Amino acid sequence: MIGVAVVGYGYWGPNLVRNFSEAAGAELLAVCDVNKDRLAAVQGRYPGVSITDDYESILRDPRINAVAIATPVTTHFRLAMSALMAGKHVFVEKPIAASSEEAQKMVDEAARRRLVLAVDHTFVHTGAVRKMRELVDGGLGEIYYYDSVRVNLGLFQHDVSVVWDLAVHDLSIMDYVLPSRPVAVSATGMSHIAGEPENIAYLNLLFDSNLIAHVHVNWLAPVKVRRTLIGGSRKMIVYDDLEPSEKIKIYDKGITLNGGSQANGEAVRQALVGYRSGDMWAPHLDMSEALGTELKEFIRCVEHAETPLADGHAGLRVVRILEAATLSLAQRGRVVELEPVRRVA
Known part of the structure; x- marks a missing residue:
């Protein structure tokens, strides 16, 4: 049985507490927060916790094997590093840290101590995103393009x-889905409130x-939109996270390139574009709660020393893109x- 403590009971913490309290193989032992009212809410709902x-009391407790951190991103590094140095496995809310330098230190510390370090990229544990990965593979x-809108x-937010x-x-x-990693990023954006990001x-x-x-964010x-398009040479995907059932639709559509021609006596290749339009279908998806699936995986990784x-x-790669986008x-x-992510042996 893996003893777990949740640090932070604000927006996301209650979801972590609920799922850890129900997860097989985990025993939710403690919840830590600086807000007394939030702690009172925990005590009222989970009297045994x-x-x-x-x-510091969380770090000193030998019964606690793993710490889940759901606090503002500026605190992730300090809290996670303290837990790792105390020999605790760590599950940390996204993004993993406020900078790639901090994230790299966390990754290195976890590797040196052979501890599990997981970041809460919840969507990669949904049936829809896993199906996309399967289709892309x-x-x-x-794969020609990946286009997403989240508005x-x-x-x-005032801090990020x-x-x-x-x-x-x-x-x-x-x-998670694409077969290769980006090598560069360009970003444009605007703040419409003075002094805000x-x-x-x-x-x-x-x-x-x-x-x-x-x-696009x-x-x-x-209106609220959560839609992703992935275009390939054989098929295309539309992923709409707001759809209650058919979140993934696969289109047997695309183009075919054929032919060549002669122009001004010189051989010039001209792509003649033909359009292919076939069926659309919506595959069956696992509709289990992603966070529950994710935390069960975390417990299993702690138990069996898995990744x-x-x-x-993965958290470090995402933070490096966020940093580069901010600079751009x-x-x-x-x-x-x-910059490519290095690994510690």
Whole structure:
């Protein structure tokens, strides 16, 4: 049985507490928060769980094997590193850290101590995103583009931009689904409230191949949209996370390139474009709660020394893109090269 403590009982913490309290193989021992009212709410709903505002007591408790951190991103590094140095496995809310330097140190520390470090990239544990990965691996052909839109009216954040708040979801999905990693990013965006971070942004991600990715995030849209398109040489995917049942639709549509011609006595190849339009179908998906699936995987990884789907390296790759996008935003869309993620043996 893996003893677990949840640190932070604000927006996401209650979901972690609920799922850990129900997960086989886990025993929720403690919840830590600096807010007394939140702790009182925990005590009222989970009377058998210890509550504390002293994080050090969590680290000292030998019964606690793993710590789940759901606090503001600026605190992730300090809390996670303390837990790792105390010999605890760590599950941390996205993004994994406020900088790639911090994330790299967390990854290195976990590797040195042979501890599990997982980041809460919840969407990669959904049936829809896993199905997309399966299709990309074997059914779409050569991948041409990845295009996502994640917009709504609010919720405005004052400490991070819309890129760090919303685009992190799409970047984590992209990191899991696509067969290659981006090598550069260009981003443009704007803040419409003086002194506040950007509330609308457009990210373009470049690859070594002809693949291109685009992410649009926006806190000022009149409607909520959560849609991703993936185009391949054989088939195309539309993923709509707001659809209650048919979240994934696969289109047997595309183009065919044929032929050549002679022009002015010189051999000039001209692509003659033909259009192919076949069937559309919606595959059956696993509709299990993604967070529950994710936390069960985390417990299993702790028990058997396995690597989680969204490990520290995945978190680091996403933060490096977020950092590069932030730099590009400040420089009006300049292309920023991405540094490859190194691994510690």
